[in-house]
Amino acid sequence: MILSTPHKKRLCECFDLYNELVPYGEAWSWQKSIVKEKKALIQRNHSYSDTLIILQHHPVYTLGNGSSEEYLNFEIIDATYDIYRAERGGEVTYHGPGQLVMYPIINLRNHKMDLHWYLRELEEGIRN
Numbered sequence: 457m458i459l460s461t462p463h464k465k466r467l468c469e470c471f472d473l474y475n476e477l478v479p480y481g482e483a484w485s486w487q488k489s490i491v492k493e494k495k496a497l498i499q500r501n502h503s504y505s506d507t508l509i510i511l512q513h514h515p516v517y518t519l520g521n522g523s524s525e526e527y528l529n530f531e532i533i534d535a536t537y538d539i540y541r542a543e544r545g546g547e548v549t550y551h552g553p554g555q556l557v558m559y560p561i562i563n564l565r566n567h568k569m570d571l572h573w574y575l576r577e578l579e580e581g582i583r584n
Contacts, residue, residue: 511556
């Protein structure tokens with residue numbers, strides 16, 4: 457996959473596991489290890505590609521940083537699926553088989569240092 461900027465094209469490492477069910481905790485740990493590796497490369501002034509992980513999860517609920525457990529509509533002690541507090545905004549999200557999840561890991565310094573631009577680009581890419 458190639459991401460274009462007005463100045464140059466960049467490669468994107470893609471892990472296309474769209475047919476695989478990956479436990480949320482495993483995928484989350486994997487993402488954190490990729491970010492750690494990329495941060496180390498930044499500190500050594502090495503270049504690296506962006507990363508995109510595409511997969512499905514076993515049934516799981518995630519809660520954003522500021523979300524409330526009351527949005528679960530059930531008691532946590534009675535949960536039939538795992539529940540994770542995720543490092544993201546938003547409230548409660550259910551992930552499960554048949555739902556494709558994409559995790560982009562990019563350094564905006566290599567594109568445009570504007571989170572709103574990035575979110576619009578993601579939305580546009582999904583629509584197209």
